[in-house]
Amino acid sequence: MAENGLLDVTGRVALVTGASSGLGRRAASVLAASGARVVGVARRAEALVEWQAEVGDNGAVIAHDLADRDGLADLARAAALPFGAPDIVVHAAGINTRQAADDVTPEGWDVTLSLNLSAPFFLSQHLVPAMKEKGWGRIVNFASLQSFRAFPGGIAYGASKGGVAQMTRAMAEAWSRDGIVVNALAPGFIRTELTAAVFDDPGRAARNAAQTCIGRNGEVDDLDGPLMFFCSEASKYVTGQIMMVDGGFTAK
Numbered sequence: 001m002a003e004n005g006l007l008d009v010t011g012r013v014a015l016v017t018g019a020s021s022g023l024g025r026r027a028a029s030v031l032a033a034s035g036a037r038v039v040g041v042a043r044r045a046e047a048l049v050e051w052q053a054e055v056g057d058n059g060a061v062i063a064h065d066l067a068d069r070d071g072l073a074d075l076a077r078a079a080a081l082p083f084g085a086p087d088i089v090v091h092a093a094g095i096n097t098r099q100a101a102d103d104v105t106p107e108g109w110d111v112t113l114s115l116n117l118s119a120p121f122f123l124s125q126h127l128v129p130a131m132k133e134k135g136w137g138r139i140v141n142f143a144s145l146q147s148f149r150a151f152p153g154g155i156a157y158g159a160s161k162g163g164v165a166q167m168t169r170a171m172a173e174a175w176s177r178d179g180i181v182v183n184a185l186a187p188g189f190i191r192t193e194l195t196a197a198v199f200d201d202p203g204r205a206a207r208n209a210a211q212t213c214i215g216r217n218g219e220v221d222d223l224d225g226p227l228m229f230f231c232s233e234a235s236k237y238v239t240g241q242i243m244m245v246d247g248g249f250t251a252k
């Protein structure tokens with residue numbers, strides 16, 4: 001925590017999707033270690049329970065398929081049971097089906113858009129009324145390099161992440177007057193399960209690292225600072241913004 005308390009999240013309740021692995025799991029752990037009570041959501045119950053054992057009493061878990069839009073109202077209700085209504089939501093669940101444009105299937109397209117784009121919107125819509133009542137809320141979306149750049153096999157993923165970038169601005173316009181700031185983290189190439197295919201190709205991993213200003217690809221803890229900024233009082237006059245956390249990939 002910063003000495004002036006700006007990054008403090010003690011006593012806040014956070015809902016983190018994608019908490020079973022990668023960036024979502026890291027975000028859930030960092031928030032819990034910083035004093036928030038965290039409800040972790042993802043599909044894999046076993047991995048969630050393992051995460052909960054790590055964080056102890058500050059964590060609760062719900063196994064849920066976020067691509068099923070009809071279940072999101074129930075999920076929002078269930079998420080309020082362990083610690084009260086969430087003040088913070090971090091939408092980290094996401095997939096990349098990596099289908100080439102000529103081969104994209106309707107199923108691949110739909111699940112990508114449902115999980116990456118629709119779930120953050122509709123789940124937020126169910127959580128916002130309680131945030132409005134408190135006059136304070138933080139919504140953190142996950143955009144990507146692919147919100148702005150095209151990569152092979154990225155048409156559905158890129159469409160979803162381009163949508164996340166614009167949705168973040170539109171959510172900010174809709175809800176910020178009620179004390180809810182809405183921003184997005186846009187990671188570069190960070191080593192997780194999602195990017196295993198990228199990191200398993202040494203040539204591609206090296207080219208991506210060389211494209212950054214910092215000279216390396218990312219690790220999950222590279223997002224800790226930007227995450228805490230967006231989840232805390234520090235970001236009270238920052239809304240509708242997409243923060244590149246890409247080692248300077250897009251600056252170069």
Ligand SMILES: NC(=O)c1ccc[n+]([C@@H]2O[C@H](COP(=O)([O-])OP(=O)(O)OC[C@H]3O[C@@H](n4cnc5c(N)ncnc54)[C@H](O)[C@@H]3O)[C@@H](O)[C@H]2O)c1
Nearest residue numbers: 018020021022023043065066093094144189190192193194
């Ligand atoms: N890793 C990167 O380089 C990178 C770069 C840019 C953006 N992102 C974004 O960051 C977010 C986290 O990605 P990651 O790299 O940690 O990936 P990951 O594969 O490690 O984690 C994804 C999480 O989403 C969950 N999930 C997948 N389908 C789900 C469903 N139907 N319902 C509920 N949960 C589901 C998984 O269980 C997992 O917890 C994603 O939105 C991703 O698009 C990642």
Ligand SMILES: O=C(O)[C@H](O)[C@@H](O)[C@H](O)[C@H](O)CO
Nearest residue numbers: 096144145146187188194195
């Ligand atoms: O894994 C891949 O193949 C995709 O390129 C993405 O998932 C990227 O890692 C990320 O979106 C870039 O910011």
